[in-house]
Amino acid sequence: MYVKVFIIILCKSASRIETNFAEAIKTEHGEEVKKSDIRWVLTVPAIWSDPAKLFMREAAEKAGIEKDQLFLALEPEAASIYCKEQAIRKEDQDGGAILRRFDPGEQYMVLDLGGGTVDITVNEVCSDGKLKETYAASGGPWGGTTVNEAFRKSIEDTVGKDHFSECILKDQNGWIDFEKEFETEKRKFYPCDNVTHKLHLPNYFVQTPSLQLAEKFKAKHGNALKVKENYLVIHSSKMEQYFDTAIDKIKDHISNLLQRKELSKLSSIMLVGGFAESRVVQEKIKTYFKTKTVFVPPEASVSVLKGSVMFGHNPNIIAERISPWTYGVHTRKAFNKNIHDIKRKQTMAGKEYVNNAFDKYLGIGESVAVGRRSLGHIYNVINPKDHIVYWKVYRTEKMDPLYCDENGVYFLGSLEIELPRNEEEKKWRLELHMTCRGTELEASVSDADTQEQFKRLKFDFLRSEYGLYSNIVSE
Ligand SMILES: Nc1ncnc2c1ncn2[C@@H]1O[C@H](COP(=O)(O)OP(=O)(O)OP(=O)(O)O)[C@@H](O)[C@H]1O
Ligand SMILES: [Mg+2]
Numbered sequence: 001m002y003v004k005v006f007i008i009i010l011c012k013s014a015s016r017i018e019t020n021f022a023e024a025i026k027t028e029h030g031e032e033v034k035k036s037d038i039r040w041v042l043t044v045p046a047i048w049s050d051p052a053k054l055f056m057r058e059a060a061e062k063a064g065i066e067k068d069q070l071f072l073a074l075e076p077e078a079a080s081i082y083c084k085e086q087a088i089r090k091e092d093q094d095g096g097a098i099l100r101r102f103d104p105g106e107q108y109m110v111l112d113l114g115g116g117t118v119d120i121t122v123n124e125v126c127s128d129g130k131l132k133e134t135y136a137a138s139g140g141p142w143g144g145t146t147v148n149e150a151f152r153k154s155i156e157d158t159v160g161k162d163h164f165s166e167c168i169l170k171d172q173n174g175w176i177d178f179e180k181e182f183e184t185e186k187r188k189f190y191p192c193d194n195v196t197h198k199l200h201l202p203n204y205f206v207q208t209p210s211l212q213l214a215e216k217f218k219a220k221h222g223n224a225l226k227v228k229e230n231y232l233v234i235h236s237s238k239m240e241q242y243f244d245t246a247i248d249k250i251k252d253h254i255s256n257l258l259q260r261k262e263l264s265k266l267s268s269i270m271l272v273g274g275f276a277e278s279r280v281v282q283e284k285i286k287t288y289f290k291t292k293t294v295f296v297p298p299e300a301s302v303s304v305l306k307g308s309v310m311f312g313h314n315p316n317i318i319a320e321r322i323s324p325w326t327y328g329v330h331t332r333k334a335f336n337k338n339i340h341d342i343k344r345k346q347t348m349a350g351k352e353y354v355n356n357a358f359d360k361y362l363g364i365g366e367s368v369a370v371g372r373r374s375l376g377h378i379y380n381v382i383n384p385k386d387h388i389v390y391w392k393v394y395r396t397e398k399m400d401p402l403y404c405d406e407n408g409v410y411f412l413g414s415l416e417i418e419l420p421r422n423e424e425e426k427k428w429r430l431e432l433h434m435t436c437r438g439t440e441l442e443a444s445v446s447d448a449d450t451q452e453q454f455k456r457l458k459f460d461f462l463r464s465e466y467g468l469y470s471n472i473v474s475e
Contacts, residue, residue: 015064040065041312043304044439046074046119046137050395050412053440072439073311075304076112076119076137079272081317082307083110084123084131086270086297107134108268109257111250111285112304113275114143118250122263123318132320135262136365140253144186144275146246151182154242158220163211167204174202178232189239190279197234206230240280247284254289268293272303320369321436323362325395327412329432330404331379332473333357339402358394358401358409359474361434368436376431378448379472384425386471390416391432391443415443417454429475430454 022033042060044053053072060070087101102108104127112119119139123131156164168175178199185197205213214227224238257263269292275281276296286294297303311317335345335352344354361374381389396409403409419428429448434441446453 036066036069038069039312040070041073041078041308042070043073043075043078043308045114045117045139046076046121047117047139050441054413057440071312071315073308074119074121074137074439075114076110076121076139076272077123077131077133077318077439078305078307078311079112079270079303080108080110080121080123080131080307081310082303083108083270083272083295083297084125085310086295102268104129105265106268107263107266108270109254109263109266110270110272111254111276112139113250113271113273113281115145115274116141116143118142118246118253118273118275120253120257122257122266124265126319128319130317130319132367133318133322135257135260136322136324138253138257140249142246142249142253143273144246144278146249147186147242148179148182150242150245151186152179154221154225154238158216158225159205159211159213163208167202171202171204174204178202185234185239186242187278189236189243190283191236191240194236196236197239198228198231199234201227201230201232243278243280243284246275247281250281251285251288254285258289266292268295271296272300274301276300316370318370320367323364323366323368323436325362326360326364326398326401327362327393327395327434327441328358328360328401328404329377329415330392330394331357331359332382333359334474341402344403353473354403356403356405357474358396358404358406360400362436363399364397370436373433373435373444376433376446376448378475379430379432380475381419381428381430382471382473384427387419387421388416389419389428389430389445389471390414391472393443415445417445419454430472 018035018038021038025031025033040060042056044056057070057072061067084102102125104125107122107124109120109122117139118141119137121137122134124134126132159167178201181199185199189197201213205211217225217227217232221238224235226233254269258266269285269289271282271285271294277300282294282296299306332353332355333340335354340354344356346353346355359377361377362368379391392404392414393412394404394409395412398406398408401409404411415432417430431446431448433444433446435444436442444453
């Protein structure tokens with residue numbers, strides 16, 4: 001029997017994981033697993049840039065994972081795939097409550113509330129059950145650690161910067177235990193419980209009476225945060241304040257998103273990720289967005305993991321994506337006095353050109369069918385003796401930039417191909433296509449006359465050896 005194993009990774013040694021997995025499958029199911037049976041799914045935050053994603057791909061390949069067996073999944077999208085299969089509470093025609101999955105045409109938002117970041121995607125269920133992205137992924141640094149940072153800051157502000165640094169330096173273990181205790185209390189916290197939370201103070205604080213800790217806390221926080229014997233006692237009102245920054249930022253961001261006309265059909269908000277386990281986060285989001293069904297699926301903290309496995313089984317489940325940027329390549333174009341700046345006009349061999357022209361492929365906010373090639377653009381190779389041809393890829397938030405060197409247009413990386421040695425000095429006409437492949441952008445080049453596809457040498461988002469010029473010109 002053919003066994004497929006999907007593994008979510010963050011690893012140094014792929015082969016060690018493969019070996020352990022193969023052994024585990026053999027013991028449990030008696031099946032042999034070949035290396036080629038394994039499909040790896042590497043999850044990345046959706047708001048990461050293309051170079052950051054490529055960096056992860058390269059790192060995974062260096063760890064020994066075969067290129068064709070590796071898929072990159074966007075974390076909130078993986079969570080969304082998992083959420084789509086969840087039955088959520090809805091009203092039936094008579095106003096009663098029923099449990100149903102999302103129907104085709106329904107839109108829902110997934111908030112992946114992690115430690116560092118909050119990653120947000122909006123999906124709509126297509127008639128064939130696949131998902132389309134309705135609005136480009138967004139988010140920000142408002143995850144669960146924001147609460148810990150607010151706590152830390154209030155201690156620092158009360159004891160003073162110097163004593164605070166000294167405590168961390170001189171009593172590292174004490175401080176780590178203190179933070180761990182806070183983490184436990186943070187996870188238990190629910191404002192309605194109206195309880196206090198007691199943490200053992202680090203020894204440095206206890207053994208330095210000259211700090212006058214009790215007095216300092218009383219003066220600054222009254223009963224909300226006080227020192228009692230060897231403990232710091234946090235009242236639930238104070239604990240709630242520590243959550244406020246993160247929750248307010250999340251609420252504001254969702255409110256802004258809900259103003260957009262693309263999201264007018266949105267019915268539900270799903271909360272996943274570790275921070276979504278927090279009862280105070282759940283309650284506040286539910287209270288604020290009363291007109292939407294706010295739902296926390298079971299095992300919210302592992303929905304990215306479970307959704308990634310589902311994505312590994314069916315990478316085509318996301319059928320349409322929204323382009324987060326306008327993408328184009330650097331080329332030389334025929335000068336057009338109606339659109340181009342006259343100061344940029346150059347004359348070469350009797351023809352008028354503009355250099356540094358931006359040749360657009362995808363527009364920001366454009367809906368792109370996954371796996372469907374863009375229209376091809378044709379380029380001539382300037383020097384027939386060149387057998388390495390390269391394109392420089394740029395991205396921008398502008399819809400229709402004219403030049404690659406205008407403000408707000410950024411270099412992304414270069415694509416390089418190798419042409420067969422050109423003995424007869426053939427005039428090459430090359431056709432370039434861009435394709436949205438899963439979570440990554442793919443470029444392909446063919447001979448425009450024969451349609452022969454060239455092997456891609458490199459699509460390098462991380463560095464470029466090329467300067468300002470191109471060795472191609474738009475036809
Ligand atoms: N019951 C809970 N109450 C409050 N916070 C919680 C609870 N359970 C987990 N968290 C918080 O969730 C966060 C971790 O979530 P998660 O495991 O999804 O993060 P991550 O995926 O590692 O981070 P990121 O997505 O930012 O890379 C931590 O800040 C943790 O304190
Ligand atoms: Mg996460």
